Amino acid sequence: MCTDNSVLLICLTLSLCSVLLVVGASSAEPQLGSARVVFQTEYGDIEFGFYPSVAPITVDHIFKLVRLGCYNTNHFFRVDKGFVAQVADVTNGRSAPMNEEQRIEAEKTVIGEFSKVKHVRGILSMGRYEDPNSAASSFSILLGDASHLDGQYAIFGKVTKGDETLKKLEQLPTRREGIFVMPTERITILSSYYYDKQMESCEVDRSILKRRLAASAVEVERQRMKCFP
Secondary structure, eight states: OOHHHHHHHHHHHHHHHHHHHHHHHHOOOOOOOOOOEEETTTEEEEEEEEEEOHHHHHHHHHHHHHHHHTTTTOOOEEEEOOOOEEOOOOOHHOSSSHHHHHHHTTTTOOOOOOOOOOOOOOEHHHHHOOSSSOOOOOOESSSSOOOTTTTTTEEHHHHEEEEEHHHHHHSSOOEEEEEEEESSSSSEOOOOEEEEEHHHHHHHHHHHHHHHHHHHHHHHHHHHHHOOO
């Protein structure tokens, strides 16, 4: 127990530091994986990454849907400025028919992987019905902070590029249908693709290494000609 004033001050300082460390740790942003997905629209591209440590099952499911091309020709059925831009469920939202492999994956649901990550602009959050384990393929991109969603919907990633595209979507004309604010014209995901930032980094490193090896070879040859004409 702290009795002396100086000791008490030290104890209080240490306690405050401990609290700050705990708060900092709990509010720290989770680390993004190396995979990146790009949705292409007529208003620009939207790139996002995943939080595999936060929602591993959800990430695996959504990334598989992307790899199968399920989001191609799908659309944003909801654009509520300052709140969310929501991607439709691929089973009903695509303009192109799905093949059997796509349909099997699209009809799967995932458990609700709720976390302490906050719903702020750029976050990706799964859509669902009342059943917490009913999330399938629809998800929202947050267009603002929405703390009332925290812990209620599964966050699985965030936008890494394309905020200017999101701002363009927010300016489009909308209509209200019940609780939903929807664009008056279809916002189609024309196509999608994915890549791995780690592999991209490896390509850069390999290119640098090739240049260094080439330069070394030139230097070795120069020295050989100098010493052994």
